[in-house]
Amino acid sequence: MSVGIPSFLIVSAILFTIGLVGVLLRRSPLTILLSLEVMLNSVNLTLVAFSRQVGGSDGQVFALVVMGIAAAEVVVGLGLVVAMTRRAMVLDTDELRTLNG
Amino acid sequence: MDLVVFFIASVCAIASAIAVVAQKNPFVSALALLGNLASLAALMLLLEAQFVAAAQIIVYAGAVMVMFLFVIAYVGPRGEIGPGARKPWLVALSVFAALLITVEIIVVVVGASIGDVASVDGDYGSPAAIGKALVTHYLLAFEVVSVILFMAAIAGVVFGAGGRPVRLSTDQVLAKEGESAVARRREASRAALEAARDSTTGESAR
Numbered sequence A: 001m002s003v004g005i006p007s008f009l010i011v012s013a014i015l016f017t018i019g020l021v022g023v024l025l026r027r028s029p030l031t032i033l034l035s036l037e038v039m040l041n042s043v044n045l046t047l048v049a050f051s052r053q054v055g056g057s058d059g060q061v062f063a064l065v066v067m068g069i070a071a072a073e074v075v076v077g078l079g080l081v082v083a084m085t086r087r088a089m090v091l092d093t094d095e096l097r098t099l100n101g
Numbered sequence B: 001m002d003l004v005v006f007f008i009a010s011v012c013a014i015a016s017a018i019a020v021v022a023q024k025n026p027f028v029s030a031l032a033l034l035g036n037l038a039s040l041a042a043l044m045l046l047l048e049a050q051f052v053a054a055a056q057i058i059v060y061a062g063a064v065m066v067m068f069l070f071v072i073a074y075v076g077p078r079g080e081i082g083p084g085a086r087k088p089w090l091v092a093l094s095v096f097a098a099l100l101i102t103v104e105i106i107v108v109v110v111g112a113s114i115g116d117v118a119s120v121d122g123d124y125g126s127p128a129a130i131g132k133a134l135v136t137h138y139l140l141a142f143e144v145v146s147v148i149l150f151m152a153a154i155a156g157v158v159f160g161a162g163g164r165p166v167r168l169s170t171d172q173v174l175a176k177e178g179e180s181a182v183a184r185r186r187e188a189s190r191a192a193l194e195a196a197r198d199s200t201t202g203e204s205a206r
Helices: A005-025 A028-052 A057-087 B002-022 B025-047 B050-079 B088-111 B127-133 B141-162 B170-177 B180-204
Strands: none
Touching: A005 A028, A005 B002, A005 B025, A005 B088, A028 A057, A028 B002, A028 B025, A057 B050, A057 B141, B002 B025, B025 B050, B025 B088, B050 B170, B127 B141, B127 B180
């Protein structure tokens, strides 16, 4: 393999940071969920890369589990978005501050 | 050859990730995420993880993205929310912190010596190998994930379908639609009233 594992790790770090900026700065819950997907996928790439480095299948199984959990998280998040839409609430995380302490 | 594929796939992945974060329209963001997932699957194929790459395409591009697109279509233009009135120093601080984390990870990765890559046989990353690991050594994790997915499905149904949709009062509708819509509606009702009056007077005169 001509491409080293560190290159994959660097790409994954860049993707993770882009997703992090999206989660921090965007206000639409839909876009925040999409940015979360970017973060989770970059972590999956890291897991697969380290799995290749070690030569076992453990990291890949972990990546599959992360995919399953990400799907569950998306279901709950999108359910919340649909519920907010049905209740005619504003889809803006800056406005949704009823639970603020 | 590997290097070329790696370069193209990583540039595509980073560009589409930036598009996901920067686009105002969530529909475009979701489509950019599709491109991101495809490039990541290509990167995983370079790492000889065939099964994970295929699962990535099937689970994400096939199932999760369809759900995303359905919800985005359901929400409609209300999902389009721009950056809004954020304090500029807060934005700058977030980007700076994120850049700091990237630089930190890159320094650590470049500086660390993680040793030689293990040599693997053709069976590595195949569905057979992953499936065997999944149902023998990682059986508990496998079952827990299935239970969590089941619970999430129930939660999604309860959140999405539970309760009754709220009907807006006339005042709220008017406030949302703005004054022009109010004027238009008033004009339309007046025209209808006059038309009705004309027809009744015409009939009585006859």
